Amino acid sequence: MNTLPHHAIGVDPNLPDAESVMASLLYVATLYIKKPSHDLARQALQLAETLTLPEYAESDLICRVSRRLCVQWTLLVNEHAQFRPVADNIKTTE
Numbered sequence: 150m151n152t153l154p155h156h157a158i159g160v161d162p163n164l165p166d167a168e169s170v171m172a173s174l175l176y177v178a179t180l181y182i183k184k185p186s187h188d189l190a191r192q193a194l195q196l197a198e199t200l201t202l203p204e205y206a207e208s209d210l211i212c213r214v215s216r217r218l219c220v221q222w223t224l225l226v227n228e229h230a231q232f233r234p235v236a237d238n239i240k241t242t243e
Contacts, residue, residue, distance in 0.1 A: 167205045170196055174218070187229035194222035 174196040181189040199205065200215035
């Protein structure tokens with residue numbers, strides 16, 4: 150796994166680089182498309198939030214895209230959370 154350059158001040162050299170985080174996010178998004186779930190949406194949001202950290206501000210493009218991804222995944226997480234109690238009630242009544 151690639152890591153950020155060691156010359157970056159205050160950055161953990163064991164952190165994955167932005168490309169690795171984005172690849173993980175795309176993998177989770179693919180899983181989500183196949184079978185949407187609250188857990189996968191939360192995992193994708195966490196990865197998108199990771200890309201907003203200063204350590205990943207390698208370019209303006211990464212900053213803009215990561216913020217947009219956070220908004221989109223936040224909406225999906227909130228949508229799942231909104232309907233989750235209904236699904237939980239259905240399971241307990243069956």
